[in-house]
Amino acid sequence: MSTPNTVVLVAGARTPFLDSGGAYSPLMTYELAAQSIAGLVAKTRVDIGRIGMVTMGTVLHEIETSNVARESMLTAGLPATIPAYTTSMAGLSASVGFANLCDMIALGRIEAGIAGGVESFSDIPIRFSQTIRRAAMKVRQDSSAKNILKLVAALRPRDLLPEMPKGTDFTTKKVMGVCAEAMVKKFSVSRADCDAFTERSHQRALAAIAEGRYADDIVPVHVPSLNTTVTHDDTPRADCTQEKLVKMKPIFDKAQGVITAAGSSRFTDGSAAVLVTSQKAAQSMDLTPKAVVVDYQFSAVKDLETEMLLGPAVTIPKLLARHGLRMDDIGVWELHEAFAAQILVNVACMARPEFADEYHSGTVPGQLPLDRLNAWGGSLALGNPFAATGIRLLSTAANRLQAEGQRYAVVSSCAGGGLGAAILLKNPNA
Numbered sequence: 001m002s003t004p005n006t007v008v009l010v011a012g013a014r015t016p017f018l019d020s021g022g023a024y025s026p027l028m029t030y031e032l033a034a035q036s037i038a039g040l041v042a043k044t045r046v047d048i049g050r051i052g053m054v055t056m057g058t059v060l061h062e063i064e065t066s067n068v069a070r071e072s073m074l075t076a077g078l079p080a081t082i083p084a085y086t087t088s089m090a091g092l093s094a095s096v097g098f099a100n101l102c103d104m105i106a107l108g109r110i111e112a113g114i115a116g117g118v119e120s121f122s123d124i125p126i127r128f129s130q131t132i133r134r135a136a137m138k139v140r141q142d143s144s145a146k147n148i149l150k151l152v153a154a155l156r157p158r159d160l161l162p163e164m165p166k167g168t169d170f171t172t173k174k175v176m177g178v179c180a181e182a183m184v185k186k187f188s189v190s191r192a193d194c195d196a197f198t199e200r201s202h203q204r205a206l207a208a209i210a211e212g213r214y215a216d217d218i219v220p221v222h223v224p225s226l227n228t229t230v231t232h233d234d235t236p237r238a239d240c241t242q243e244k245l246v247k248m249k250p251i252f253d254k255a256q257g258v259i260t261a262a263g264s265s266r267f268t269d270g271s272a273a274v275l276v277t278s279q280k281a282a283q284s285m286d287l288t289p290k291a292v293v294v295d296y297q298f299s300a301v302k303d304l305e306t307e308m309l310l311g312p313a314v315t316i317p318k319l320l321a322r323h324g325l326r327m328d329d330i331g332v333w334e335l336h337e338a339f340a341a342q343i344l345v346n347v348a349c350m351a352r353p354e355f356a357d358e359y360h361s362g363t364v365p366g367q368l369p370l371d372r373l374n375a376w377g378g379s380l381a382l383g384n385p386f387a388a389t390g391i392r393l394l395s396t397a398a399n400r401l402q403a404e405g406q407r408y409a410v411v412s413s414c415a416g417g418g419l420g421a422a423i424l425l426k427n428p429n430a
Contacts, residue, residue, distance in 0.1 A: 007102045008289035008428065012395025013040035014272035015221050017374040018231045020121035024269040026225040028090075030065045033072035033118035036271040036388075041076065044275050045198060045283055047330020048128070052110025054084035055101055056094030057117040057387035060124055060165065062354035068118065069097075072271075078385070090413035091336070092311075094119060094272075094390035095423065099296045102274050111281040116273035117387030124165055131159040169416050172304050176416060177252035177259055179308035184258055184281065186306045187345045191258040194340040195245040198263045198380050201337060202240040209236065213376050217395055235268060235383035260421030263340040268383030272391035274398075283337040290398035291425040293407065295319060301418035302358075309342045311420020313349040317360045319391075319410070319422045327366035328413045331406025332425075334397040335390055336413035337378035346414070375400060387411070394423065401427040 015035050018024055024032060033056055041048060056069030065071045069084035087097035094117030101113040127133070135151040168175050174182075183189075206215060209232070221230045240262060250257030251264070275287075282289050299308040299315040307314075311336055320326065327350070339344050349355040356364045376396060379389055390413055397409040406430045407430040412422040 004278060004412040005108055007105045007272050007281050007293040008282050009291040009293055009398050009425065010275040010277055010282060010289050011040065011044050011273065012217050012274040012391065012398065013043055013269050014388065014392055015272040016230045016393065017235055017268050017385060018230065019234060019383065020267045020269055022122070022234065022269065023226060023228055023230050024120060024121040024221070025225055027118045027120070028065065028123060029062050029118050030068050030071035030111040030376045032120055032269065033068060033116055033271040034075035035219055035221050036116060036273040037073055037076035037078070037114060040273045040275055041078070044287060046112065046275055046287065048078055050281060050285065051078070051082050051112050051114060053101060053104060053112070053113040054078065054082060055087055055097030055115045056084065057087045057089070057090070057095070057097045057390065058089060058119060059093055059386040060119060061120070062123070062125060062162055069116070070150035070191055071158040072116070072118065073114070089415065090417050091386055091413055092390060092419055092421045093387040095413060095421040096298070098276070098394065098423070099275070099340060100310055101371070102296070104294050105276060105278050105351050108238065110276040112275065113377040114273050114275055116271060117389070118271035119385035119387050120269045122269050127163040127164055129159045129161060131155065140346050143376050167253050169304070169308065171417070173306070175252070176309065176338060177264060179252045180230070180259055180342050182306045183309060184341050187346045187348060189207045189258060189348070193228050194263045195242050197344060198245055199240055199242050200372065201378045201380035202236050202339070205236040205381035206230065207236060208376035209233070212221050217399070233382060236377065236381040237264065259339055259341050263380070265379040265384035266337050268385040270383070270385035270388045272388040274391055274395055285409060289428050290402055290430050294424040294426050295322065296421065296423045299420045303418070304418045308347060308416070308418050309338055309414040310349060311414035311418070312422065313346040313355065315354070315361050315420035315422040316348060316410060317363060317365045318410055319386050319424055320365050321360070321363055323424065325407065325408065327368050330408045331372060332400045333368060333373040334393040334400070334409065334411045335373060335378070336393060337380045338373065338384070338414055340380060341367070342414060365373055379399060380422050397425055402427065405430060
């Protein structure tokens with residue numbers, strides 16, 4: 001039963017997603033994020049005076065724009081009277097910002113908000129070593145020649161090497177690919193199935209693009225310094241076939257692994273944003289919602305060593321159980337494809353009684369129907385600009401609800417730290 005404060009997702013907008021090192025290289029993260037916000041506002045013609053908050057998730061934080069949400073919304077032309085804050089929860093950074101906005105609307109604190117996500121791997125934060133950083137602070141306190149010479153004399157050649165972001169989980173000290181291979185060993189997924197799913201992701205993405213499924217969401221991005229305008233994703237590959245995939249070698253476990261470079265989502269630049277409002281506000285602004293936001297769930301795994309990316313499997317059943325739903329009740333599934341193996345392990349675990357006994361009081365919600373999963377392609381093909389991916393999934397799910405006439409959609413992601421999110425959407429017309 002809907003109420004005036006029922007939360008609805010009106011529409012989404014995103015930049016084209018590009019492999020890192022491409023046309024977005026001259027842009028700072030806030031500039032990229034501003035493109036999706038401005039595009040969303042222009043597309044929906046929302047009354048910006050009624051927007052009560054802007055959130056922006058990001059994983060790779062730029063120190064000059066620590067509150068990238070604020071800088072991006074100002075650059076997009078929104079008035080300074082709208083507050084904004086940045087969210088960080090690994091790969092769920094944008095999802096938690098979205099959930100926060102939904103709570104604010106449901107509680108009547110605001111009537112409309114914009115939730116976004118942005119990532120640029122073309123402009124990653126590279127630091128000086130800790131030794132140099134500490135020395136620099138000491139120079140600020142005492143800039144005498146004597147003190148500077150003393151600090152310089154203490155430096156070693158290795159101190160001059162920059163510190164690159166490592167992409168490892170802080171607790172386990174492992175990269176996500178190694179963690180995914182550990183899941184494969186524990187839950188048994190074949191290389192052939194991974195290759196088949198990888199090909200499927202690319203073929204479905206290419207088909208969706210050819211059918212214009214993403215055209216309404218994508219905002220062209222002009223890059224002044226290059227005098228170029230980006231109009232489409234450059235990530236899906238027509239030549240991603242099983243014949244080629246079978247020849248690729250595993251990259252994380254070279255002896256027995258199943259994960260190849262193709263079976264891993266790539267570092268990608270991009271931003272995305274969605275407009276969420278109360279149902280009452282949408283009606284008064286003559287906006288047509290694409291989805292009702294029913295509920296959401298955040299969870300975490302027990303074993304970071306062997307279950308790091310099992311976030312969907314530990315989260316989705318909890319969300320479904322709260323609403324008396326089973327897998328077959330969900331017509332649209334949008335899951336983040338960090339790795340082909342990660343998706344297949346999550347799907348398998350949710351159908352296993354022993355996994356349900358450990359995490360869900362023995363309740364098995366059923367087998368996730370693969371024909372309803374990521375029907376327009378996923379992160380393996382479209383790329384993974386971390387926080388922006390979470391928003392892309394939401395917008396795609398809402399669009400699929402309308403295009404396919406389904407009643408329910410579930411959006412779910414895994415994340416570093418063993419985290420998981422699942423969001424339940426409903427078609428307002430079904």
